Structure formats: structure tokens, C-alpha cells
Amino acid sequence: MYDIRPAAQDDLDAVLSLVLRLQADDAHHIGYLGETLGDISAELAEFEPDWAACTVVATDDSGWVVGALSVELDAESGRAYLHGPFVDVPVNHPAGSRIWDQTADALYAAALPLLDGVPDRELLGHTGHRRLAAFAERHRFAAARACGIHVLDGDGLRGLLLREASCPRTGPAREMRVLPTDPAVHEAVAVLHERCFPKTYLSGRKLVDAARRHTVVVAMDGDRVLGYASGKAEPGEFYLDFVAVEPDVRGQGVGAALVTELVWKLAEKSGARPQAAAAILAGNRSSQRLFDRLGFRLHLELVAYRANPAA
Secondary structure, X not given: OOEEEEOOHHHHHHHHXXXXXXXXXXXXXXXXXXXXXXXXHHXXXXXXXXXXXXXXXXXXXXXXXXXXXXEEEEOOOOEEEEEEEEEOOOOOOOOHHHHHHHHHHHHHHHHHHHHOOOOEEEEEEEOOOHXXXXXXXXXXXXXXXXXXXXXXXXXXXXXXXHOOOOOOOOXXXXXXXXXXXXXXXXXXXXXXXXXXXXXXXXXXXXHXXXXXXXXXXXXXXXXXXEEEEEEEEEXXXXXXXXXXXXXXXOOOOHHHHHHHHHHHHHHHHHOOOOEEEEEEEOOOHHHHHHHHHOOOEEEEEEEEEEEOOOX
């Protein structure tokens, strides 16, 4: 049995190395964490109050970090997000499943004080990660809808960057703008976000306040908000996390124009990236059609597990 202890700041490099090592082997079925050390480091850097204070690690007899679990608390939504558990065991080891299960359970037990008073908990993993699915079942996490990570690279991404971000003009001139400071526009985007993505990890208020380094572009028809798209430039990719369009203007090219403009603005702000990626909930056919038309392809499927979700 490995030793379980709270993380120290000096463990960060070892944990990053652990996750990258596991992610490099498809047999471990590690969920989508970005493609580079910088991607994963950027995600960990967003934890509050700091990374080490919300992480527990497993170490072997030599002190080598072989497992980790981090907890991210969102006070506004009253939800906790579990990143992990990540456990390094040889894929074909005869006792691999038992070692993984025992270590994962021990990490979760050690992290429980961080979760005190937060019954609504969520973890995200690859649909093929059977050990994680069993862990979720043991700890009474129920599987929610799956989502797919869709990517665009190579000539497809170059072509998107060369497209004109425009949609048909009907009535007042339509334009694409980076989120302006107008409070009325902020309110409209926040309301549209809450309507289209209720109870997601990022509230409408946080989205417009750019609390997570998001770039938000807005489609305007005069003073009216038609839709928005948000994303951020990670070290290895442009990540597009939300696209929403008002129902009465869907199917008119607004969504495609928003995605095109967002990718361009991210490239303009942060420079080139080898790919763009977007998360699409299973069953969201309109988003699926939109990204298919733009050339995105399915990269992997993830599933969220929820424990004691709020009514």
C-alpha cells in the first residue's frame, strides 16, 4: 500500500509528470487534460486557494509520486470538481486493478476533509476508463451524459483562420465583437449562458467577468445580442468551451461565424496553436452539425459522474 499525504508545492513537477506519463499511454484512458505540460499546469494553476492546498498524493517507498487527486471548489455553484484520481500502475500488472482501486479509494478518503460540507461532487473521465467507472460506483457517483472532444488541425484549422467571420444580413447590420463593457450586453450574455448551460461549471457571471481567462466574442444585431462563443488559448491548442445562439436566429450562420471569429481572436491574441478543440454534449445535434460543417472530428468521449447532485 502506498503512503498517502497532503501535497506540497514541491510535488507539482512530479504530479505533472505523472499525469503526462499516464496520458501518453492510451491503455490508461486518461480523460482530456490538454496535450502538453503547459496545458495541465495551467489547469492546476487555476485552483483556489492554491494547488497544493487542495491536492493529496500517493508515494511509494522511495518517495516517488505515484498517485494524485485534486479538489476544485466552486463556492458560487456549491459544487466540488475532482481531478483524478490518477494512479500509476502497469497496465498489465496481475494486481494492477487491486492496486489502483486501493490507492484511488485511499486518495479519496484523504481528500474528504477538503469536501466537507460540499455534497455535490463531480468527476470527469474517459468513457473507456473502467477502473474510474467502478470507483464512481463504489462512492455513489452516478454517470451523467457523455460529451465528445472534437478537434480541428492542419489544413482545416488554417482554412478556418482564413474564413471571413460573417453571417447573412437581415435587418440591421450584424457584427462580431469581443465582449464589450456595456452592462446590458454583459447581462444578455450571462442570461443566454444560464439558459443554454444551466448548472455548468462556469456561471454566466463568471463568464462575462473573464474569471477563467476566457475570451468571449458576441454576435450583435444593432443593440441585440444574437449569440456568443467563449474559449481560451492553452499552450497546445485553442479550446472552445461554450457557443450559444438565440433560438430565433439559429440555422442562419451565426454559430459558425462566432466560432470562426473566436478562433481568429484567440490566434490574434496568443499566436498560433496546432489545433482547436471543442466539447460537445452527447445528443446536442445542432452543435454537432455546426462543428462537423467546420471540419472538426471526434477525438475522444468523456463522461461526467455526479455524487449527491442538488435537486
